[in-house]
Amino acid sequence: MSTQDTQQLTRNYRWMSSITVLLGTIALGFSATMVMVALPEMMVAFNVGQEVIQWLATGFQVTATTSILATGWLTGRFGLRRVYVFTLLLFVGVSLLGAMSWNAQVAIFARVMQGIAMGLVPAVALITIARVFPPQAVGMAMGVFGVGAVLAPAIGPAVGGVLLGPFGWSVIFLFPVLFCLPALLLAFKYVPEADPTIVHGRFDWLGMLLLTVFIFALLNITGLGLSKGWTTWQTLGCVALTLVSLVWLVFWQLRCKAPLVELSLFRNPRFWSVFLVAVPYGFCLYGTSYLIPYFLQSAAGYSPADSGAMQVPGGIILVLVIFSAGALCDKLSARTVTISGLFLFALASIGFTFTTAVTGFWVVAAWFTLSRVAMGMLIPSTTVAAIQSVPPALLPYASTTMNFFMQLGGAIGINVLAILYQSRLEGHAITNASTAAFEAFHECFWLAALLMVCALIPAVFIRKSPQIEPAPGPHASKIPSCP
Template sequence: MSVDGLFDRYGPAYRWFATGTVMIAAIAVVLSTTIVNVAIPGVMGAFGISQVEAQWISTGFLAAMTATMLVADWADKAFGLRVSMVAALALFAAGSVLGGIAPNQAVLTIARVIQGAAAGVVQPLAMVLLFRVFPADQRGAAMGIFGIGVVLAPALGPWIGGLLIDAFSWRYVFYLGLPFAALGIFLSALFLPTRTNDGPRPGFDWVGFAVLSIFLGVLLNALTNAQREGWTSDAILLQFLIAALASVGFVWWEFKTTKPMLDMRLFQGLPFVSASLVSFIMGAGLFGSTYLVPLFVQTIQGLTPTQAGLLLMPSGFVLVLIFPIAGRLSDRLPAGWLIGGGLAIFAWSSYLTIDIDINISFWTLAWITALSRVGLGFIFPSLTAASLKVLPKELVGQGSGAINFIRQLGGAFGVNLLAVFLERRTVMHADAFAATQTSDNPATMSLLSHVAGMMKAAGLPDFQQVPAAISFLSQTIAIQANTAAFRDGFLVVAIVFIIALLPTWLLHRAQARGR
């Protein structure tokens, strides 16, 4: 049944039935994006694997999800929104069950790849449907309401995951998305349109998909392992070379083929190019900051996964309030104003954390995180609507997949590069701090003497007092170096969002000129 037929059956309320359906589908898959991260320590212990091996549980999901975002347009044209959404959610459910019963790390990684492949199809399909059922002057509001589910799920996911792990085991984390997936399948069968084109199904770009998968898998693997194996090691350099050749090959093939996954006509206009740049930078900064905050409170302040998840909850509720407001404003105000304002707010919130230390209170950090989500709330609906509004109708499906793909690719770069940046800056700060800890430094000698005195008062033998004081000093240096690296990381995120103001200005100027 077509969209018009569904409107005839359900009336104007169909718009909200459709919005609720795709929101639940998005919640099912978005939950798995972040919730599994809190289960990684349990997985490492259960299977006896290293951090590097466990990293592929996240990297495999991310690579698969990013690659299949460009498949959504083909799936819609070949099978229709209803069949495509039901199939994607069923595949996601199968991957979730497989992950929950996985007997080893290899099966678990395969399960995560299956989940990621399904998740990558669901989100662009949801955006395509919203653009079909809402008129142009209401699409921003629709994106705002839809965005509530998209961002609330990852905000609540780590907390819920922590509770499940503390109460049961890490395996139950994989089952959390199953009820949402089942409900999404049921509602999709009721409220999503079927394929209305009776013509032949379009062919699939197998070559482009294979080359893109090689690019993403090899690049993310190289970024994950470069710090451990060395950035100039033969293995890492070879992987970067393969990724570079694959990226060039993908672009060349997409220009050449008659059935491209990524139609290069999308990038002929300045507005979509500018929106793509903003999406990439926003993805890098957003995913990077979401990575930094929980990591800081767990490694520096010693909070549990459940407590770290609780820290993100207020920001999720802030988004519930902001998104509908920002969505309505995006239908009435120029997109550049709202995107620029949101970027500035997000940059300001990151700047507030450049003096962060171990003594920062839970609620101070929660407030700063919530402030960053205010900025995000103004960016997301406006950017999504603006990027697709400038495209002709036949390219909206391609544009939806492309803008999600670009944002997710930015996120992959952001998380991996920030992880490397943190490690290198920690070493640099540790070396700098250690160089000043000499016998000529009165503060150092005073600290050692004071700590040794405390050890003596505690009953430690004389020959152990000085070594214990030195050990305390080295641990203090390590914590201070790590804290300084986190400060640098938050500053980088702030700078990244400031940089994004340039393509935002280009987008605003291009839209003002009607191009």
């Protein structure tokens, strides 16, 4: 075989590897957002309220968040191919279980297990691309991968809305499986095996247990407080469990040799500024993404197809803005882009507070699209800001840790806004049933707008670490290497 044939074979292998991991990522992208348009139908099918059905989104978000932290150890211990194949098989199995769910609890369990795949597959995909492509070509590969990875969740609600009518709610579990099957077949050839040079340590099982207990206890406080009362033993017991697990988790992470979360980042006040932006941003992003399609179908009279179609323009704009926002972070600064994104998100949230029964389809779509413009600015800018806020020695941990807390904020946002909306809906229904849903919806978005305005305060203090700030003089562009 000639040198040219070998090079062509290598290029083909690299792009086939990218396609293989992209298919799995697309499947998880559809799974993440298609469920949003099916929630009202599933509430009727299972005869449950929103305090139960919201766990389809919240549980998925929680396990997606926590499983990210296990990616490094799993891929080091078992290799990329085994982790990818096993995770896709797990996803296919629980998706089939979810499609056959006979009650809400089974469907929630299936979604919780799907969330594990959501945390692992995209992370494995990025590691795979970084491994098979040379440094000078990885940027283009990541760009192509990014378009597919972002486009799937962007159009997921529209696809789900169209399929929901003829096939029913089970389609939200079955449709993503179509992308998993070719991904599994290709994975045995095009996903790299274990790297024998990687030395893996012990996994922090106690840290993962404490983190899981903390998150689930935290997410149950709002529901118990509003349903049982804030001073009942159930609510106070849940608060106590949250605090105990948090304190124990922090103590253990500070002592553990290979902690799940690198808490030394929080000794840096610059990182705190980004953290105080990322958590409320995640809260509002995921919380409102859950609430909008639910409200449109349950109260505003939208069909699932119309609810999904309303989100398409915003999804397309999101893809375009993400790539341009990354360049803006270099040209202007991550702080400027972050502040602009927060302002636009607050503006979009305020726009939703004026939604009434006669508000036109395109007005709602415009406010949603504006929120996606803000989202497209905040996704790269908060990541860049997190990386630039720490010295080079902490760069490997900054992005992962910030992404974890943003996702955790998202899980809290879905949980709180879903339960708050239901609580306020019941409260307003006593005085004026015809406008109760709109008033409850407005209050949730006033909360989102307030959080975005509050996040502007720490955003103003976002700064680069002095160790990566360009020094004056002819060598200003050089960045010191990791010691």
